[in-house]
Amino acid sequence: MSRNNAGLSRERILIEALHIIAGRGLGGLSMRRLGDALEVEAMAIYHHFPLGKEQLFNSIAAYVASPSPTGAAFHDEVGQDGEEQTEVEEQAVADERPWDQRLTTWAEAYRERLLTYSGALSLLAHRAPRTPNSATTWALMRHAFDEAGLAGEDIERAADALHSYCIGSVVHQVRHSGHDDEDALDAREWAARFRFGLRSLLRGLV
Missing domain, CATH: 1.10.10 (Arc Repressor Mutant, subunit A)
Structure with missing residues (x-):
């Protein structure tokens, strides 16, 4: 070898x-x-x-949970400040689509990434890594929910609700998939249910 x-x-x-x-x-x-x-x-x-396996697990969690809203390359365990934070803000507001379309694009990409790496989902239960991509996501959500009319702590609450919905829906799908059940849902139906719930959530939040 x-x-x-x-x-x-x-x-x-x-x-x-x-x-x-x-x-x-x-x-x-x-x-x-x-x-x-x-x-x-x-x-x-x-x-x-x-730092060994724990550091590796933290970085795996960062990789799984960090779809880039801007198409930027993935980097883990990197903080944001100064000029870097300004660039993150600029990336978040560059997309001129309506707020709900921006959040839908992010949520669907997040769902696909979680499904792709579903074997590592349990790592996200105890790790919430901060990365440039996650900072960009937070900036995107803050601007989108602000545009939708939310303010203050309600923006953070809405972002938490959206994150929780994405992770929970993937956990639910994984838990009910892979069985020899003739009534099992196919990928198209799972996606349709996710979009239905996502639309309902975004409407309810604002």
């Missing part, structure tokens, strides 16, 4: 870790197994995640 570390990056490690989780569950992920899958020594992974 080749143990060439060339080309090893945090994102490559995270993607391979998610492949292992999809096949073996969270309990099947170990640094040694991850190193074997990447064809590197396990210590090469610690070079990118020096």
Whole structure:
């Protein structure tokens, strides 16, 4: 087995870790197994995640929960301040579509990402990582709900409700999928139910 570390990056490690989780569950992920899958020594992974498995789990959670509303590349464990925060705000207000369309686009992308990496959903129950993408999402929601007429703490409450709906709907779908049931819903119907609930939620929030 080749143990060439060339080309090893945090994102490559995270993607391979998610492949292992999809096949073996969270309990099947170990640094040694991850190193074997990447064809590197396990210590090469610690070079990118020096704090070990917990840091890796935090970064997996960030990766799963960070769809970019702007198409920007993913970065994890990076704070936002100064000029970076200004850029985030500018990205959030650049989209001139109606507020509900902007939030619908984000919610559908978030749902698809959570479904793609559903094996790691349990990590989100205990981790709420802050990343540039999540900061951009918060700015998008703040401006959208402000445009819809909300103010103050109601904006934060609405954002929490939207996040909770997306995660809860995916958990519900995953829990009721994959069974040999002739009455099981197909992907199209699950998507239709998500959109119905999303429209109802956004109307109710404002």
